[in-house]
Amino acid sequence: MKRKIASSKLRSAAFTRTRADHSAELAHDYCELIAELIDEKGEARGTDIALRLGVSNATVAKTMKRFSDQGLVEQEPYRAIFLTADGWKLAEDGRRKHAIVEQFLLALGISSKVAQVDAEGIEHHVSDETLKAMARFLARN
Amino acid sequence: MKRKIASSKLRSAAFTRTRADHSAELAHDYCELIAELIDEKGEARGTDIALRLGVSNATVAKTMKRFSDQGLVEQEPYRAIFLTADGWKLAEDGRRKHAIVEQFLLALGISSKVAQVDAEGIEHHVSDETLKAMARFLARN
DNA sequence: CAGAAAGTTTAGCTAGTGCTAAACTTTTGC
């Protein structure tokens, strides 16, 4: 009995972590993308975010309102979107992770297009331990 | 101009694929888990699924109704859940992927607990090309 | 075999993430 309960707890921990990863995922991707646009053009407009994300303008607007309530972004009506300090933190963290995962996939021999696509999803499910192992692998190759 | 549009298309393809991965994810995990329980105990009961997934019974019941409409599972009222042929296909596919990803992480030097957790999320975002590369890496080590 | 325990279903709620269409504002180009 004890054993059964314990093993279910272990099993469910993985699913629970994956669900947690998913709720953080969108914020990471948005902040990373907004940072990218600010670097490129000095500001991040809703249209550009929508275009790169592959969603509608309306979806971006609604999400930006939510993230603004959460203190990740700042925006004046009808103006471009900027990151708060918290937003920049997510963006930088996301970039670092993203780069390591993508470089790792490339080092593994994956084509650059596929590495880019796979990294976009994998990056959110990689623990610190795994990220470090990927970085180590990269250093050794 | 042309260049800008093309590069946004490439960028958005990654996000679009990740969103598609996410909508398939739950079905994969449920079918895999149901298969596991059937192997272990001969049937998959709602409570056991809920326990291993870390969600409530009610969530499982609702999801099972949806999956039954989609032809992935079969169930009589107040009885355990079984997989259709389509459900088995998802389960087998998921198991194969899951095993390769987890083994790969272990081969990379990740601890078994973390490998188990990370694999649960990563498995859904790994393309065929990457899966093959992981299998190749495994064979070589 | 009756009552308790275990398991299942249903109802009703919340929140997130997407969409289109329409209204509104800002920017651009003549």
Add this chain to the structure above:
DNA sequence: GCAAAAGTTTAGCACTAGCTAAACTTTCTG
């Protein structure tokens, strides 16, 4: 400087995925 184009916001819809609480059915146990 005005009209058209571009961009933004809002409203309203749909679906997914979670929850608790209550009603119901099945199984277990004394």
